Amino acid sequence: MSVVPAQAMPGMPKAGVPAEEAGGAAPRPADGVPAPLVAPAPLAASARLLPALAAVYRAQLSRARVARIPLLFVATFQSVGIMVLMRGVVDEGGGAARSVVAGSSVLVVAFVALNLLAQYFGQLRASGGLDHYATLPVPPAAVVLGAAAAYASFTVPGTAVTAVVGSALFQLPMGHLWVLAAVVPLSGAALAGLGAALGLLAPRQELATLCGQLGMSAALLLGVLPADRMPEVVSYARDLLPSTYGVEALARSFDGQPDWLAVCADLGVCAGVAVVSLAAATWAYRRAAVR
Amino acid sequence: MCTVRGLVKTYPAARGRRGAPATPEVRASDGIDLDVVRGEVFGLLGPNGAGKSTLVRQLTGLLRPDAGQVRVLGHDLVRHPERASRLLGYLGQDSTALDELTVALAAETTARLRGLDARAARAERDAVIGELGLAGIAGRPLKKLSGGQRRLACVAAALVGERPLLVLDEPTTGMDPVARRAVWAAVDRRRAERGVTVLLVTHNVIEAETVLDRVAVLDRGRVIACDTPAGLKAMVADEVRVELVWRAEAPLHIPGVAALRDAAHASGRRWTLRLAPDAARAAIATVTGGPAFAALDDFTLATPSLEDVYVALGGLTDGAEGLVKT
Numbered sequence: 086m087s088v089v090p091a092q093a094m095p096g097m098p099k100a101g102v103p104a105e106e107a108g109g110a111a112p113r114p115a116d117g118v119p120a121p122l123v124a125p126a127p128l129a130a131s132a133r134l135l136p137a138l139a140a141v142y143r144a145q146l147s148r149a150r151v152a153r154i155p156l157l158f159v160a161t162f163q164s165v166g167i168m169v170l171m172r173g174v175v176d177e178g179g180g181a182a183r184s185v186v187a188g189s190s191v192l193v194v195a196f197v198a199l200n201l202l203a204q205y206f207g208q209l210r211a212s213g214g215l216d217h218y219a220t221l222p223v224p225p226a227a228v229v230l231g232a233a234a235a236y237a238s239f240t241v242p243g244t245a246v247t248a249v250v251g252s253a254l255f256q257l258p259m260g261h262l263w264v265l266a267a268v269v270p271l272s273g274a275a276l277a278g279l280g281a282a283l284g285l286l287a288p289r290q291e292l293a294t295l296c297g298q299l300g301m302s303a304a305l306l307l308g309v310l311p312a313d314r315m316p317e318v319v320s321y322a323r324d325l326l327p328s329t330y331g332v333e334a335l336a337r338s339f340d341g342q343p344d345w346l347a348v349c350a351d352l353g354v355c356a357g358v359a360v361v362s363l364a365a366a367t368w369a370y371r372r373a374a375v376r
Numbered sequence: 377m378c379t380v381r382g383l384v385k386t387y388p389a390a391r392g393r394r395g396a397p398a399t400p401e402v403r404a405s406d407g408i409d410l411d412v413v414r415g416e417v418f419g420l421l422g423p424n425g426a427g428k429s430t431l432v433r434q435l436t437g438l439l440r441p442d443a444g445q446v447r448v449l450g451h452d453l454v455r456h457p458e459r460a461s462r463l464l465g466y467l468g469q470d471s472t473a474l475d476e477l478t479v480a481l482a483a484e485t486t487a488r489l490r491g492l493d494a495r496a497a498r499a500e501r502d503a504v505i506g507e508l509g510l511a512g513i514a515g516r517p518l519k520k521l522s523g524g525q526r527r528l529a530c531v532a533a534a535l536v537g538e539r540p541l542l543v544l545d546e547p548t549t550g551m552d553p554v555a556r557r558a559v560w561a562a563v564d565r566r567r568a569e570r571g572v573t574v575l576l577v578t579h580n581v582i583e584a585e586t587v588l589d590r591v592a593v594l595d596r597g598r599v600i601a602c603d604t605p606a607g608l609k610a611m612v613a614d615e616v617r618v619e620l621v622w623r624a625e626a627p628l629h630i631p632g633v634a635a636l637r638d639a640a641h642a643s644g645r646r647w648t649l650r651l652a653p654d655a656a657r658a659a660i661a662t663v664t665g666g667p668a669f670a671a672l673d674d675f676t677l678a679t680p681s682l683e684d685v686y687v688a689l690g691g692l693t694d695g696a697e698g699l700v701k702t
Contacts, residue, residue, distance in 0.1 A: 125451050126463065136488060144482075150517075216473075217468065217470075374438075
């Protein structure tokens with residue numbers, strides 16, 4: 086970069102301002118003297134956040150057609166299987182039954198949004214696949230949010246199926262299951278943000294997979310087992326896990342007269358965690374993309 | 377167009393872990409200077425590990441150099457790496473990001489992410505699919521395609537959305553001749569119609585000779601030569617290459633053949649010799665006349681190729697035997 090004062094260089098557009106930052110205007114040659122700097126070429130337009138997010142979301146969503154079994158079915162089978170197992174030890178209709186059904190439903194979200202997304206980003210980072218996005222003029226948030234939104238969407242059918250099957254299995258009222266419409270996106274966003282951040286921050290792909298698996302196992306153990314039988318230390322760990330609040334919100338909705346304030350408070354925690362974890366994931370993406 | 381000055385990038389030494397030996401510090405770019413002119417197809421040629429991809433990753437803003445300057449179309453990409461994506465189209469070596477998308481959606485999504493609106497992205501998608509002959513597989517996911525087809529789909533994604541500079545890292549790996557020709561035709565069209573500049577990484581010397589305007593030969597992070605393919609070949613114009621293939625063992629009991637043995641690089645039954653024209657003529661006379669001919673399976677006499685240039689240049693630094701070190 087030239088640091089010659091503008092007085093000495095009549096072709097410079099403005100004193101102290103490098104030509105490339107002066108809006109791409111060509112330095113005018115004065116008195117037939119050639120301009121000292123070549124005019125920088127105009128930059129192509131960047132993709133804007135929302136269209137880019139929509140494009141990433143659509144592309145990610147289409148992956149479900151190719152990877153249908155891992156993305157859509159495995160988690161559902163796992164959760165339904167757990168409920169069938171628990172049916173043998175838990176009575177119908179009680180508080181424990183609510184925990185099992187709510188925990189198993191949210192477990193689908195943890196499996197896909199946390200575990201599989203952590204693995205996906207870990208793999209993308211390890212193989213150099215992030216270069217594709219990093220060399221496109223796309224806001225980092227669009228890539229992270231688009232992928233997170235797609236993975237949260239993959240959980241919708243599995244969560245709904247698990248909740249309905251579980252309610253039938255344990256004789257729970259299904260009247261308030263519409264709460265899932267808030268539980269899935271909010272806990273999905275929180276867990277997908279966490280999964281994306283883990284996948285992008287893990288120094289090696291294996292560690293990303295391990296983190297995702299551990300997160301999912303934690304959601305399984307701390308979410309499905311009834312909280313009142315846990316030792317105190319474990320119940321603190323349960324409070325720290327974002328999926329817990331999705332489980333609580335869903336479990337409360339099985340009451341005849343649900344405490345909607347408490348449901349909203351639980352969902353508020355999910356939303357807060359979602360904002361923080363998605364911001365962290367965006368930061369992690371930016372860090373991983375340029376080394 | 378694209379200027380590189382004094383580019384240095386060193387990968388730090390890695391400590392040994394269980395199962396993984398320690399690796400020493402690697403200077404992948406060691407003071408590289410380059411000037412690429414608008415509208416030319418400029419090649420980077422060199423063996424594996426010569427620093428080609430490292431150089432390309434610094435030019436595309438993916439890797440921050442330790443020192444040096446990269447200017448593309450008047451923009452300082454070391455200071456503003458984020459501008460690279462708005463100036464150039466990049467084809468990397470990996471396709472993971474696109475693997476589970478269909479060919480059509482991969483091209484369309486990439487166009488959208490290059491800032492095109494939905495209609496323009498669809499138009500570009502259709503154009504590039506027609507141009508590269510991908511119509512028959514447009515609806516299939518990249519993962520299900522053969523290596524060459526997948527690569528071609530990635531090229532399609534790299535070409536959508538107009539960019540004045542295309543940086544292609546081994547674009548034709550694994551492609552059949554038809555696909556390869558489609559790629560070069562597409563590149564040529566962009567150059568003729570819009571003055572697009574192409575920076576190409578390649579292993580393939582034959583391809584390099586036919587498509588490149590100029591070549592920089594890289595070895596251990598340094599540019600050891602930079603010229604037109606013809607100019608580079610002129611460096612070794614006083615030599616011709618003689619290849620001899622024996623039926624079985626070379627007949628070393630024949631004095632003329634035994635004399636050639638010292639100058640030859642032997643690989644199984646195949647001998648490669650680089651000789652002055654007179655000496656080559658004499659060598660051919662020796663092996664095609666008399667008893668040696670009975671032991672000879674095949675022979676060729678060829679003017680130097682870029683590979684010979686590479687061997688000649690590489691010989692100066694570390695005695696590399698060919699473009700692809702194994």
